[in-house]
Amino acid sequence: MPQKLHKVKTRFAPSPTGFLHIGSARTALFNYLFAKNAEHLGGEGEMILRIEDTDKERSKKEYEDDIIEGLLWLGIGWTGDPSKKLQKKDIGDEINGDIAYQQPYRQSERTDIYKKYLAKMIADGTAYVSKEEPAEAGQRSEVIRLKNQNKKITFHDEIRGDITFDTTELGDFVIAKDPETPLYHLAVVVDDFEMGITHVIRGEDGISNTPRQILIQEAIGAKSPKYAHIPLILAPDKSKLSKRHGAMSINEYRKFGYEKEAMVNFLALMGWSPQSEEGTEKEIYDMEELIPLFDFKKVQKSAAIFNKDKLDSLQNKWFASFNPEERSVKEKGTEFIPLNEMQEKIHESIKSASGYSLKKANDAFASLVYSGGYTYTDTRDKFMSGEIDYIFREPTLDPQKIAWKETPRDKTIEYIKHIEKILATIEQFYNTPIKTALWDYAEKEGRGNILWPMRYALSGQEKSPDPFTLAEILGKEETLRRLKNAEIVLAPH
């Protein structure tokens, strides 16, 4: 059973009739991992990208761009048409520049090849021109059909084992509208053959396409590639993934601030598991770790349900795992890409606040996450919902809520005055120095007495991040102003 895979060539072959969603991104990832795994084992491995745009009506450049952009983001590299280099300008600047990318193959540019095969099939009698009576508007009165041998076909699936179909029920199906316009099955078979594809790795919905394609392979004398049909990804209600549930473009996740490492990790764990024995409980993997581990034997047979909580959890773990150097790169100004792209999605109440600026939002976001007060996804969600607009807009304080528990107002005023005095002396107005400066005083007077009024004065909320983080985000001037305001609100009239 064990076989040496000296040469593996896989393909990711999307039709540009929709965005690169979670499911198709995972198919691409598995194709990539399998090819790279062969390389890792000492053989050759490559994945080609082939855009299946034979349907001119439904194919759109917009979708092709989205697919390419998504693959680039995730770091899934491909080879394509060697005569055409992919320019950075083709897909914008925000790409992963360290893999040599080529323009994908496009079926719309290969009609001459299909034409050649079609002619040969007709000459050989394995296909024929058929006179039709159009049943619907737009149908031709003449199409090309395959001469079906009407037999049973068994093929081996690397994940599911042998699968048998009786092709009789398929009839003489149409393989081309005319010699110039091949249909899906013909184009796929010809391309896989011409491109030397060794393994077809695609979604489970491709299973029932396989017998048709094998029939065509036999008709043109092509060797059959190996097949691996991976399980589908379903919505929480077990229905097909829809826009609502995550069928949106993978690029949307980037715009929501997800790290590509988290997405790759998540995708890999949907329908595949690296765990093989007790004790291997590792769940965090990057692309480099995934490659040597990837194996069809560990691919699940049944469909998986998309679980956003798990994605979020992975996102939080990945974000927390970045070392300080990596963090600081992200933290610096416009380098904090997730927020920049998130910007358009930030809640209106925040955007319209007088104190709002992208830089401030950027800094606030970084402070909240790096202070450890909130996870990445918490922070993102709070920006989205407008829950933290007090950062940009001075809050209205309720005098009843400023003092800690039963502590009298006048006493609280004294505390606040003293906090102001201490804060005024701080040069480096950051989280830790602020905490250091205030801590002894807070311990002495009771933490609640000091920290609660401060936090409330700064946020106007009963729930918020800790006061030190807030002070850092607001800056010294604004912090002191808000404390002063709390004093005034509290003062007897």
Place this chain on the structure above:
RNA sequence: GGCCCUAUCGUCUAACGGUUAGGACAUCGGCUUUUCAAGCCGGUAAUCCGGGUUCGAUUCCCGGUAGGGUCACCA
């Protein structure tokens, strides 16, 4: 409906035919704490049903049931 695929906690999954059926996410509880979180610790929770084969089935076989896929001059 025909054909095909699939079936372990709510979800993602682990377990050469012999395990107290393991982990992660979610959930619940506790600790910690300056609120909410986060963090740490702990708990609840699964082999779809029925027959075989076997000394012994989550695991192998058959049937049922359920879910999914597919039945275009789309891909």
